[in-house]
Amino acid sequence: MKAVWRAARAAVRRRRLQTVVIGLVLTFTTATIVLALALLESSVAPFDRAFEAQRGAHAVVAFDPAVVSAAELAATAELPGVKAVAGPFGQTVVATPPGNELRVPGFGGGRATLVGRPAPDGSVDEPDLWSGRWATAPGEVVLNVLPPYGNGRAPEGDPRPIVVPGGPTLTIVGYASSLSATADGWVSPEQMDALAPTATQMLYRFDDSASQADVDAGMAAVAGALPGGAVLAEQSYLTVKDAVVSGTGQYMPFLVAFGLLGLAVAILIVANVISGAVVSGFRHIGVLKAIGFTPRQVVAVYLVMVSVPAVAGAVVGTVIGHFGSQPLLTTAFRGVGLGEVVINPWVDVVAVVGMPLLVLLAALLPALRAHRLPAAQAISAGSAPRPGRGRRAQLWLSGTRLPRSVSLGLGLPLVRPARTSLTMAAVVLGVMTVTFASGLVASVTEYAKVADRSEAVQVYAHPVDPEAAERMDSESVRATMAGLPGAANVVAEVFIPVSALGYAQGVDIEFIQGETAGMGYTEQLVGGRWIEAPGEVVFSSKLLRQLGKDVGEHVTLTLNGGRKDVLIVGRMMGGVLDNAYADWDLLAELAPGHEVRPDWITYQVQLDEGTDVEGYLAAVRAAEPGLRPEANAGLGQYTVTVISLSTTLTLVLGTVAALGVFNTVVLNARERRRDLGMLKSIGMTPRQVVAMMVTSMAALGVVGGIAGVLLGILVHRQVVPIMGEASQIELPPVLLDVWRPLSLTLLSTAGVAIAVFGAYIPARSAARLPIAEVLHNE
Numbered sequence: 004m005k006a007v008w009r010a011a012r013a014a015v016r017r018r019r020l021q022t023v024v025i026g027l028v029l030t031f032t033t034a035t036i037v038l039a040l041a042l043l044e045s046s047v048a049p050f051d052r053a054f055e056a057q058r059g060a061h062a063v064v065a066f067d068p069a070v071v072s073a074a075e076l077a078a079t080a081e082l083p084g085v086k087a088v089a090g091p092f093g094q095t096v097v098a099t100p101p102g103n104e105l106r107v108p109g110f111g112g113g114r115a116t117l118v119g120r121p122a123p124d125g126s127v128d129e130p131d132l133w134s135g136r137w138a139t140a141p142g143e144v145v146l147n148v149l150p151p152y153g154n155g156r157a158p159e160g161d162p163r164p165i166v167v168p169g170g171p172t173l174t175i176v177g178y179a180s181s182l183s184a185t186a187d188g189w190v191s192p193e194q195m196d197a198l199a200p201t202a203t204q205m206l207y208r209f210d211d212s213a214s215q216a217d218v219d220a221g222m223a224a225v226a227g228a229l230p231g232g233a234v235l236a237e238q239s240y241l242t243v244k245d246a247v248v249s250g251t252g253q254y255m256p257f258l259v260a261f262g263l264l265g266l267a268v269a270i271l272i273v274a275n276v277i278s279g280a281v282v283s284g285f286r287h288i289g290v291l292k293a294i295g296f297t298p299r300q301v302v303a304v305y306l307v308m309v310s311v312p313a314v315a316g317a318v319v320g321t322v323i324g325h326f327g328s329q330p331l332l333t334t335a336f337r338g339v340g341l342g343e344v345v346i347n348p349w350v351d352v353v354a355v356v357g358m359p360l361l362v363l364l365a366a367l368l369p370a371l372r373a374h375r376l377p378a379a380q381a382i383s384a385g386s387a388p389r390p391g392r393g394r395r396a397q398l399w400l401s402g403t404r405l406p407r408s409v410s411l412g413l414g415l416p417l418v419r420p421a422r423t424s425l426t427m428a429a430v431v432l433g434v435m436t437v438t439f440a441s442g443l444v445a446s447v448t449e450y451a452k453v454a455d456r457s458e459a460v461q462v463y464a465h466p467v468d469p470e471a472a473e474r475m476d477s478e479s480v481r482a483t484m485a486g487l488p489g490a491a492n493v494v495a496e497v498f499i500p501v502s503a504l505g506y507a508q509g510v511d512i513e514f515i516q517g518e519t520a521g522m523g524y525t526e527q528l529v530g531g532r533w534i535e536a537p538g539e540v541v542f543s544s545k546l547l548r549q550l551g552k553d554v555g556e557h558v559t560l561t562l563n564g565g566r567k568d569v570l571i572v573g574r575m576m577g578g579v580l581d582n583a584y585a586d587w588d589l590l591a592e593l594a595p596g597h598e599v600r601p602d603w604i605t606y607q608v609q610l611d612e613g614t615d616v617e618g619y620l621a622a623v624r625a626a627e628p629g630l631r632p633e634a635n636a637g638l639g640q641y642t643v644t645v646i647s648l649s650t651t652l653t654l655v656l657g658t659v660a661a662l663g664v665f666n667t668v669v670l671n672a673r674e675r676r677r678d679l680g681m682l683k684s685i686g687m688t689p690r691q692v693v694a695m696m697v698t699s700m701a702a703l704g705v706v707g708g709i710a711g712v713l714l715g716i717l718v719h720r721q722v723v724p725i726m727g728e729a730s731q732i733e734l735p736p737v738l739l740d741v742w743r744p745l746s747l748t749l750l751s752t753a754g755v756a757i758a759v760f761g762a763y764i765p766a767r768s769a770a771r772l773p774i775a776e777v778l779h780n781e
Contacts, residue, residue, distance in 0.1 A: 007303045010291060012311075022312045028662050029316025030323065033358045035655055037324025040350045041332060050244050053182055058087070060128045060183040060206035062222055063238040065094055068203045071233040076205050079225050087208040089127035093119040093192065093200030097167045115187035117144070118204055119195025127206040128183045135177030141194045144173040147181050170198060184243050202235050215241050267432055270361065306366055313362040321354045408691035412698025423703065430707030431714065433657050434754040438715020439722070440653040441750060444646050445741035446723050453576070453735070456523030457635050461616055462608035464623060464632040466601060475601040475629060477516055484606060487622045489614030492518055497604045498582070499590065499597070503550060504559040510546065512560075516587035522609060524575075524584065529733045530554050531573035537588040540569045543577030544733035565594035576733050606630070657753075661760045689771065696766035700758040708754025712747060 066076060073091045080088040096116050123130045123137055123145075130147070138145045144165060165173045165188075173190065185206060190198070209221035218239045226234050291301050325346055332346070405413070416423040452458055464484065466475060477495045485493045494517030503510050524541075525533050531554035534541055540558070542550070552558055552571055559568050567589065575584070590597060610619060616634050623632040683692065720739060727734040 006296070007300050007307060010296070010304045024662075025309060026312035026316040026319075029313050029358060029362070030320040031655075031658060031662055033317045033320025033354050034324035034327060035320075036358065037321055037346075037350055037354045038328045038655065040353060041324070041328040041346045044347050044350055050182075054240065054244070057129050057131065057182050058125075058127055058208065059240055060089070060185060061209050061212040061218055061240050062207045062225075063183060063185050063240075064205050064207065064222070064225070065202040065235040065237070066091075066205065066229070066233050067235050068200065071203070071229050073203065075229060076203060079205070079207075079228055082224055082228055084210050084221050084224055085207060086210050087126040088205060089125040090203070090205040092204045093195035093198075094186070094202040094204040095195065095198050095200045097170065097198070117188050117190055117195070117198065118186040119192040119198075119200065120186075120189045121192055123179060123189075125206075127208050128181055128185050130179035130181040130185075130189075132177055132179045135175075137179075138176055138190050138194070140191060141197060142171055142174055143176045143191065143194070145177040145179050145189045146175055147184070147187050147189070148178045149180055167198075182243070183240060184238070212240070215239060302367075302371065306363055309362055309366045310359055313359050317355055317358040320358070321351050324354065325351055406691075406694070408687065408695040409698050412695040413702050416699055416703060426700075427703050427707050430703055430754050430757055431711045433661070433757050434708050434711025434750070435715040435718065437653055437657060437753045438712050438750050439718045440649040441746070442715065442719035442741055443723065444649050445746075446719070446738045447646065449738050449741060450734075453523070453526050453737070455635060456526070456607075459521060459523030459526075459609055460607045460635050461610045461614075462619060462623070462632055463635055464606040464608065464630045465604065466629050466631070475604075475627075477601070477604055480604075480606060480627065480630070481517060483626055484608060484623060487619060487626060489610050489619050489622075490608055491611045492522065492609040494519060494522060494607050495587070495604050496607065497587075497599055499562070499599070501560050501562045501593070504561065510560070510583055512540070512583045512585050512589075514585055514587045514590045522607065526737075527575045527735070528573050529576050529735050531571070533573055534584065534586055535572075537586045537592055538567075538569055539572045539585070540589070541573035541575055541584040542571055543575045543582060545577045546583060547571070547574055560593055562594040563597055565597075567593040574733065576735055608632075657757060661757050689767075693763070693766045697759055697762045700762035701755050704755035704758030706754070707758070708751040711754055712750050715750070716742060 076091045077088075079085060094116060121139075123132050132145070135145070165175070167173060171194070173188075173194075179189070183206070185204070207221065207225065209217065211217040212221070218241065222234075222237055291304060292298070296304070328346060481493045481495055484490060494515055496513050496515050498511050498513055500511050519533065528541075529544060531541070540560075542552070547553060550558065554571055554574050556571055557568050558571060559566060561567075569585070569589070590599070608619070610616065620632045620634065623630055683689075687695075723739060724734065727738075
């Protein structure tokens with residue numbers, strides 16, 4: 004064993020370049036595998052893990068304080084099947100104007116649920132207080148707001164206080180995130196007493212909660228132990244889970260796709276690098292046999308030789324992959340309230356242990372081949388590939404008018420068909436990744452444009468001062484804004500929650516005042532048509548599924564005792580806001596006299612082409628100081644997240660593919676040292692040597708580029724609809740038809756770029772080999 008270790012150590016030192024290449028390839032591929040496994044592992048039940056970490060409430064129940072006492076509610080903790088409780092907490096619903104900086108949840112309908120809770124800790128529902136402190140004194144409130152993805156900091160600037168009409172002014176002292184959605188904001192119990200709570204909240208965790216039937220059974224036991232009519236409202240965690248999972252569903256399909264691509268690329272590169280390293284060492288194997296090493300010792304030498312850099316690369320790559328994956332995963336999941344995503348330890352263990360084992364397996368097959376070769380034959384096999392490989396193609400290429408360096412380069416891939424196949428596969432996967440990522444980014448960007456209507460609506464505005472808003476009339480405000488230079492059209496919208504017969508949850512309807520043509524609504528249609536009369540509505544595809552309705556059917560809406568039968572005329576893709584849309588006049592028909600607070604209204608402005616947006620914003624502020632106008636940025640969190648993740652993952656996989664090409668050229672140059680020396684001795688210049696080596700890989704890049712683009716388009720057309728389905732969003736065809744001739748042409752050159760990038764450096768190194776040194780060594 005000592006002789007094996009000494010021989011392997013000497014081989015590692017002598018083949019420094021090969022050792023460095025193996026170490027680099029293993030570092031990058033291990034980091035890629037850690038990232039891929041982390042993506043795949045994190046995509047499995049992310050809500051359940053985060054929910055358990057917060058000890059989420061299986062049921063959030065509001066009780067009537069006039070029917071049941073706090074002591075009776077506290078006693079429900081002892082009921083069979085009840086695992087833990089939190090409460091009782093006072094609860095009330097207050098009006099919330101949208102003028103504050105964060106737009107409190109429920110702002111569209113002007114309502115928010117506040118709960119009086121002394122602290123964020125407890126046996127049930129522990130909100131993540133990600134900024135500021137808890138509300139402990141009167142006049143303070145903590146908002147239930149998702150943390151900004153990636154940084155966990157509160158928005159810059161001092162948020163405006165929340166003015167409760169007819170009540171106190173609440174100063175925002177902190178931001179917390181509750182995955183159980185138990186409240187829109189929390190105040191101290193003393194503040195809740197001053198607000199006169201209208202309900203008492205209890206949070207329950209049950210022993211059995213796997214299904215809705217289990218949660219219903221637990222709630223039935225609670226309700227059965229209390230006076231009749233005590234329960235005002237209840238919410239199952241499965242309802243919240245469905246909403247959150249539909250959000251993470253937007254990320255899961257493409258994360259899984261990138262994870263599988265990363266695994267495939269990494270395994271191919273490792274197999275190519277290690278098997279090539281052993282094959283290129285056949286000559287050394289023959290020498291070892293000639294000086295007395297047994298076949299088993301020879302195999303052991305090569306397994307040890309490749310294992311040393313492999314283990315080092317695996318360890319370093321695992322560390323890089325672990326810490327590099329964390330911010331990517333956090334970016335993907337924090338935006339839907341799942342907080343920090345912790346990488347499971349088994350991912351690191353699999354990478355550290357599995358990669359060296361994969362290296363040993365990749366090295367064992369060619370090493371066993373050398374095990375059977377006689378010493379003289381092994382020495383001959385290691386000097387150059389077997390003669391005759393690709394001979395017909397090389398003869399045909401030599402008869403063409405191509406420069407000799409180019410024709411020789413085009414024939415090189417045929418000499419080592421197995422190695423060429425693995426390299427080609429790596430290039431194809433690299434180009435496929437680039438194509439898929441670019442298509443995904445284009446689809447998501449187009450989705451953002453359609454959903455945010457950024458190309459049709461350039462400015463949003465809403466009142467910032469409730470007192471100033473009281474004197475604002477929607478018609479006069481629209482006329483003022485439309486009269487400013489550059490304004491093409493102005494519409495007003497207000498979100499009002501209504502009830503739909505046969506549907507347990509409320510429906511948020513966006514009532515629109517003004518001319519909607521050209522405002523981007525119709526671009527979101529995936530079925531039917533846009534509203535043309537007050538008795539017509541358009542629903543999002545998700546809402547239609549939940550209602551069990553479709554275009555052409557009727558639904559009955561109710562509000563404040565009023566009732567109206569309306570016709571569903573269109574279906575929207577949904578996603579950003581899963582609402583219904585209706586004409587402003589329908590509100591008056593549905594519930595005459597229903598209050599629409601002026602500070603609930605949002606104004607949307609379409610500008611003439613070429614209008615300076617900042618100039619128009621300044622004009623609005625001057626004309627109506629009570630309004631806060633802002634530009635429509637167009638890029639939401641989801642869009643930014645997908646683009647950043649896709650770009651990062653594409654760069655990683657593209658780099659790994661380029662390393663595979665780099666390794667192939669290094670091995671080809673090492674094997675053909677004698678040929679290169681002879682070619683240089685008969686007049687081939689270093690530039691021609693570089694051209695020959697680069698051409699050999701560029702040819703693979705051309706073929707791999709075309710194949711990779713076709714496969715990338717296929718993967719894109721499969722994954723994007725799955726993303727929409729997972730998010731319960733029906734996508735219009737424009738989100739799939741993102742390919743243009745110019746973009747396809749550029750993408751097809753990605754294979755050439757990867758191949759040339761990986762081949763250039765080792766090709767230059769081969770061109771600099773001194774002729775005498777090469778021939779002398781041979």
